[in-house]
Amino acid sequence: MAPANTDRPDPGLLAALGAIVGPKWVRSHLTERRPFEADGLPTHASVPMAVVLPSSREQVIAVLKLLAERNVPWVARGAGTGLSGGALAGGNAVLIPLTRMNRILSIDPVRQRAVIEPGVVNARLSDAAAPFGLQYAPDPSSQTACTIGGNVAENAGGPHCLKYGTTTNHVVALEAVLPDGSLARLGSPHGEPWGPDLVGLFVGSEGMFGIALEITVRLVPLPTTIRTLLADFATVRDATEAVGSIVAAGIVPAALEMMDQACIAAVEASIYAAGYPTDAAAVLLVELDGATASVEAEAALVHELLRAHRARGVRSAETATDRARLWQGRKKAFGAMGRVAPDLVVQDAVVPRSSLPSILETIGTIGRKYRLTVCNVFHAGDGNLHPNICYDRRDSALADRVARASAEIMEACVAAGGSITGEHGVGADKIDYMPMIFDSTSLAMMCDVRRVFDPANRANPNKVIPIHACREWREPQ
């Protein structure tokens, strides 16, 4: 639990916020603010000074104008499923959850576009598009809870992003409110940027450039044929080499996911049991989709490659129910691991795909060195690892080992030519890792770009870029 934030907003501010959104949508008592002290990351917490829940674009604009006048920092929040502490607000910052702005404004099946408010839950959009034979492709494993506003801020990915691309490939236009309360219309329904590509810049800016108010996204046709294969292996190396061979063969599966033995054990012991063989060192979930003939041809080729890399068995989902069951284990893997111990660190890093075999061995070694069980469940096709560690944060010595192991894993991924995050963002959690991959000039440029949108640094302060990297900090005028 985070220390109680005893900063009290001045009653004038609370009253002014209440006048905009209605008093019952302003939370100022500690008991009401507590639920907002964390997101999905267990290691960080801080209680916001106040929470204000607007329900319309006009209210969001008025709130930001008011906070600008009074020079108060603020943090936008979606569903709070983020895994990098991005939606945490501390000190005198006001938290602005956007969950009440949850209308799908339009779905246009002919133009294959949808316009939505930021609080729309990801899976709801695909559900709403399905009757038209369309889907919203980015599918984070948290899709039944996370919001598209949060996805935009993090540039969220998901299993099917291997073929379909991440959030940035699907957002074509945005209406954003900047921290001074002014509006900007970025992009166009087609996706042509209409100026510098500000949509591309905004996506992944982790809530530091403004609030996405209205989001226009591409919808893509549901595939006519889907083939889902499950292959199990006696060694992790065989599984990762099979991944490499599929990628190098020029096949782009819709998804190519891997789970190791620790993860399989957790899933199979949970209510999400998917029938994965528990004696396997690793399983691969390969999904191919598209037109029937190409899917059949690719499936045959993948089958061959899996066998050539010593898959012990390759199972094909015959029915939609089979397929859903195979996926359930993957999508609920974090939940299953969460039941093993009170706390779970979900790590997120990327390596070049050819480094997967060696990096997984390195991660295993690091786990043994710190006497920790690392469960790997990840997007193997794009080299996006999730080495997860179950632990109990009340044991501070254990928590310390977890932190040190996480840092070492990250260093190994960077040394392999990778990145410190593939989809969860930097937030508060990885801010200290940023200098591992960016030099000071590049970090200073990020600070400068942030100030283009937010000269006073009031939007989601103290996230993403270490403050000492900013020029105004290094070169006091």
Add this chain to the structure above:
Amino acid sequence: MSVSILESLRSIAKSAVISGPDGVPVVRPDSAEAIAAVLGHASEQGWRARVEGRGSWMPTDAPADFVIRTGGLDRVVSVAPADLVATVQAGATLETIDQSLAAHRCWLPIDPPGGDSRSLGSVLATATAGPLRHRFGPVKDHVLGTTVVTGDGRIVKAGGIVVKNVAGYDLTKIQIGGFGAFGVVVEANLRVRAVPAARALVVATGTLDLLLDQARLLREAAIDLASLELCSPTLLGGDRWTLIVQATGTAPGVAAEIDRVRSVASGASFEGLGPGQASRLNRAVAQAALDGPVSLRAGVLAAGTPDLVDTLGETIGHRRLSASLGAGGVRWVGNPTEAHVRALRHRFAEREVPLTLERAPWAFRRAVGHFGAFREGVRPIAARLRSTFDPKHVLVSAIEATE
């Protein structure tokens, strides 16, 4: 003045400096550091620089105190076929890139107007995509990271060399389609593909209405294609419109999709071309974009394309027009007046369709700007970004119109 600029450039450039045809000094740096040294100095002196690639797309006619030519940075630095990524310097031509990649059985599915003598930098700066954008997306989808020198000589790296990455803001996006206003791209990490096992190209010719109709049928049948490009009669020489359909993938997959194209078609017949003929046709489409002084692209959805093509026909003629009837987007090449462009922009803006000026002589670019009027709230952001990446406005660019 240029004599002294020439002298100073010689002393700091660490690379060849020559006096160009019009007496303007030309620097041909061979490293990011060399560009940084030159731009840092230019920024202090208040000089203006024109950045040139191979000079095969944008006319090299913008007034400037000196020229930076990226031809000295023409290497394919690395290709990693197992990871399907490559690092390429901005002055490398598409032809060079294709050859290097082919040696590793890799492929960069970018087929921009103008053809393969263009430098990678010019393709990135103008975000000019060709027919393959139907399957493989806009130019930005191929770029994983960049090294950029800012107008005041800072070397900034963004993104990385892995296919998925959200560390830090995505500054790479600002460079792609930034028309050189936000820095000089020196190097890019690209996402490449394995060379497909099979490719096929089929064409149908006929009236505009017939082909628009065929394309709609193909779209509705959700046939998995690599491109679906409509070309005007003038573009390919002749009196009929042409619909070019490409498929890539496994041999059985490609054969099946082409069969479906033929069975879905109604009233048009699709003729298959052999590999040689197919690549000649693709080259002709790309080259045609140079057959006129001005190239425009309209960001229109496939569903809105028939209307937009009509409007263009009624106002400035169809000329050399091509349209992606799947991904959307229309390219038009000809010789319009500035007033035409302004009027069309005005008209298209009501339909939320931007009209981007991709290529034109400097005077034209300066008068109408690459983008015309921005949407609400964008102008101040674009201006502040420009000042952030190029505080002294050293880099000559027409991202804003003069009026």
